[in-house]
Amino acid sequence: MGANKIKKNVTVIFFKIDAKDEYFDNFSLNYNTISDLDEHVRVITHRDRKHLVRMDNFSISDEIKTFSATIVRERNTWQIKATRDGVISGINLNQGIIGDPYFITIIPSMRIVYGFTSGPSGTIKSVCRFMLDQLNTDRKNKIKLDLIPREKEYSALNKIPEFDSIHFKMNSSHLNDLTDDAPTFFKELASTPLIGPGMQLSFDLAFNDESYNQITKENVVEIVNFLSDLDGCSGLKVKGKDAEGNPLNMDFSNSFINYKTEINTRNKFIDEDTSLRVLKSAMQELTKFKLD
Known part of the structure; x- marks a missing residue:
């Protein structure tokens, strides 16, 4: 590993999706509707935070139909910037978002969603549910996510x-x-x-x-x-x-299915190619388990 590379530990977390059959029946159509937007991108404000949702048109598996998305969730804790000359000022954004990236894959046939982030790991579940909600045409159809137990x-x-x-x-x-x-x-x-x-x-x-x-x-x-x-x-x-x-x-230290790996990158962020490799490896890990 080169001296200029950054080592990052990544944990991919898997959830079982609890929703009505109609949700999965309409899933592909609803996903494609957002994908047909310019550049496959939509910016959505949810609970006072901006979320940039980008549909990623790559396949994680050759055998199973998957749908992937990258989400950048605004980090509201960034309040000011300070420069070396001692000037303190607010952060001005031109139609952009400063935040944390989340990389998510949905497998409707297995009723599973999984993903990872380089941001606060405790928010993976809420971001996955946010993503699934965007693909829900019937708001009365409540979506629940549950961790998948190993045993x-x-x-x-x-x-x-x-x-x-x-x-x-x-x-x-x-x-x-x-x-x-x-x-x-x-x-x-x-x-x-x-x-x-x-x-x-x-x-x-x-x-x-x-x-x-x-x-x-x-x-x-x-x-x-x-x-x-x-x-x-x-x-x-x-x-x-x-x-x-x-x-x-x-x-319960290791009771739920997850996939842990370590990546080496020259970037301070996780790029698209790296996220794709992690999501594919996580999919292979998932197939090792006998799920209901």
Whole structure:
């Protein structure tokens, strides 16, 4: 590897799409409608952020029909620019967006969407859902996304009648730029002034502790889902009791299908050719799993 190359770790996350049959029946037509626009590009404002959506007309697989898109999501945290002469000014854009790129592939026949980003990894799910919503002609048809478990045991999490504790480690950088649907626990954590950037955080939450006795079973499932989306979250373990009161120890550190790789690039951003290689490799990884 040349000295001028930048090494980037990439995590591709896979989601099962929960939507009515009509959504998938009309998918190809709706995708092609946007693709027929000039330069295959549309700029959409969603929740006060601009999203540039570009339909990518390349195929990920020779056997399975796929649809891909690149999305640049505006990063509202860029407020000013400062130059070496000490001048501080706002950022003026001429019909452009400064933000993070998301590379997404949709497989209607498998009802799966997957993607990756060099931005905050916790936003992949919301950007995938945003993309799918743009291809939805019936707004009454709500679209849900679920992580795809490696093993069926993950479903047992919903059946545990009582939780005792949850343990996990994460980097504080994942608290930046949280989406609206992030769990309340992490939103409150992000507003804590004692947590600085780049800190490695470790949590052991005991639910019989007065500080956390308000956390419900649904909150625990929500927290596990959120953390499982993050690259760099480790030691995600839940303790509880089964219906007979026997102790249960569950490790969710690597419970969901994902594809991790490392890319070397001379750019500070991920270019189209590199994203295509990653999406193709991720597709090959997906085919190794026996899915319902």
